Amino acid sequence: MMQKSRGSLAIWLVFIAAWLCAPPRGDAGAAKSGDVTFAHDIAPIVYSHCAACHRDGEAAPFALLSYEQVKKHAEQIVDVTGKRVMPPWKARQEFGEFLGDRRISDEQIDLLRRWKQQGCPQGDPAAAPQPPQFTQGWQFGTPDMIVKMAEPYELAADGPDVYRCFVMPLDVPEGKYIRAVEFRPENRRIVHHAVLTSLRPEEVRKKLAAEPAGTGPGFASGLAAPGERLPGPLGIWVPGKDPLPLPDGYAMRWDNASSLVVQLHLHPSGKPEREQSSVGIYFTDQRPRGQLRPVLLFNKEVDIAAGDGEYKLTKSITLPRSVEVIGLFPHMHLLGRTVTTTATLPDGTTRPLLTIADWDFNWQGYYQYAEPLRLPAGTRLDAEWTFDNSADNPANPSSPPKPVKFGEQTTDEMGVVILDVIPGPGRPKTATRESKVSGRP
Numbered sequence: 009m010m011q012k013s014r015g016s017l018a019i020w021l022v023f024i025a026a027w028l029c030a031p032p033r034g035d036a037g038a039a040k041s042g043d044v045t046f047a048h049d050i051a052p053i054v055y056s057h058c059a060a061c062h063r064d065g066e067a068a069p070f071a072l073l074s075y076e077q078v079k080k081h082a083e084q085i086v087d088v089t090g091k092r093v094m095p096p097w098k099a100r101q102e103f104g105e106f107l108g109d110r111r112i113s114d115e116q117i118d119l120l121r122r123w124k125q126q127g128c129p130q131g132d133p134a135a136a137p138q139p140p141q142f143t144q145g146w147q148f149g150t151p152d153m154i155v156k157m158a159e160p161y162e163l164a165a166d167g168p169d170v171y172r173c174f175v176m177p178l179d180v181p182e183g184k185y186i187r188a189v190e191f192r193p194e195n196r197r198i199v200h201h202a203v204l205t206s207l208r209p210e211e212v213r214k215k216l217a218a219e220p221a222g223t224g225p226g227f228a229s230g231l232a233a234p235g236e237r238l239p240g241p242l243g244i245w246v247p248g249k250d251p252l253p254l255p256d257g258y259a260m261r262w263d264n265a266s267s268l269v270v271q272l273h274l275h276p277s278g279k280p281e282r283e284q285s286s287v288g289i290y291f292t293d294q295r296p297r298g299q300l301r302p303v304l305l306f307n308k309e310v311d312i313a314a315g316d317g318e319y320k321l322t323k324s325i326t327l328p329r330s331v332e333v334i335g336l337f338p339h340m341h342l343l344g345r346t347v348t349t350t351a352t353l354p355d356g357t358t359r360p361l362l363t364i365a366d367w368d369f370n371w372q373g374y375y376q377y378a379e380p381l382r383l384p385a386g387t388r389l390d391a392e393w394t395f396d397n398s399a400d401n402p403a404n405p406s407s408p409p410k411p412v413k414f415g416e417q418t419t420d421e422m423g424v425v426i427l428d429v430i431p432g433p434g435r436p437k438t439a440t441r442e443s444k445v446s447g448r449p
Contacts, residue, residue: 044123045131096371102360151288160284170274174226178268184291185259191245200273202245206266207235233271239300240428246372305391305425310414317398330432335376339424354386393423
């Protein structure tokens with residue numbers, strides 16, 4: 009009898025332990041097999057992964073800050089998250105962790121799908137998290153200083169892409185250093201990308217004086233922006249790129265004798281447009297303890313035959329000194345399909361730095377490591393780009409396809425990966441470079 013009672017007691021203890029350890033109703037465990045509600049399950053996903061862009065004044069075409077807004081777009085949300093088109097994040101998770109990673113998990117995608125299947129229940133509104141609060145316009149909050157194009161630039165309805173530089177005088181207060189900038193185009197439809205550089209006033213005067221009358225503000229430029237690009241994530245803006253500060257302890261010393269020059273790549277939309285960009289500047293009092301330098305993997309030997317759906321370019325560089333990699337910026341145009349960058353260490357170990365398997369010209373990014381990645385001297389960096397110039401590529405600007413070569417126009421192509429690094433000790437030497445081009449992988 010005592011043995012039977014002990015057995016019953018053991019069973020009850022198991023049941024009690026299971027009950028105590030069971031997840032509360034509505035959490036991830038319960039949602040896995042039961043009801044999914046907006047208040048408990050969906051709002052946290054949407055607010056943390058979507059709301060930064062899906063709000064008034066940002067790039068997305070509609071807001072996702074309330075139950076009604078999310079429910080209205082539920083079918084579309086399920087479709088684009090299931091295909092991993094949204095949230096836009098192209099880099100695969102490989103070696104290291106990137107800041108601002110917007111990817112959602114398979115479990116979160118499944119929650120969205122089941123919520124839609126269940127009729128998009130709201131749940132208890134009082135249990136829902138508050139929508140995130142954003143400073144209107146500037147993602148970093150109110151800048152310490154804002155500079156702006158002195159007047160708008162008028163872009164013709166059609167014709168070739170325009171590369172043009174605009175001067176924005178910048179006077180940094182004494183004892184201040186630039187820790188972050190945020191570029192904001194007025195007209196996102198026509199701004200393909202922006203490069204922020206510094207240029208001496210005498211060079212600015214020469215370029216402005218050489219401009220023909222009636223060409224509008226600024227001065228014309230080619231593919232490469234004049235002057236010295238601002239370091240790291242400060243110097244480049246493309247659609248889909250989030251603003252990022254320089255790493256802790258690093259900031260930019262600004263020479264007030266220089267001018268801030270912003271090069272815009274403008275793409276005609278089919279109707280007359282105008283652009284008047286702004287740049288928000290964020291300061292720090294902390295003296296910089298180092299300076300970032302770019303390492304460029306760049307191949308201009310582009311010659312893609314019409315109809316070639318598997319064209320490949322490669323570029324290799326051997327580092328003459330140790331570096332810490334802060335971030336990477338890959339770039340192609342409309343025919344781009346994939347881009348990879350790998351590091352082969354002197355001992356033969358290979359580290360994948362960046363892989364994008366579904367390049368999208370509309371969603372380019374600067375991928376900054378949460379912690380700098382150290383690479384020793386003698387490391388070989390290899391970049392590979394592939395392109396699809398076939399009629400099967402929906403992004404192909406030509407129908408039927410046409411031969412494509414290197415160039416600055418959107419209908420041209422290029423292969424670029426910029427690595428921003430902090431050099432280690434030692435005297436810099438000329439890096440060993442190798443380029444390869446072939447029509448097939």
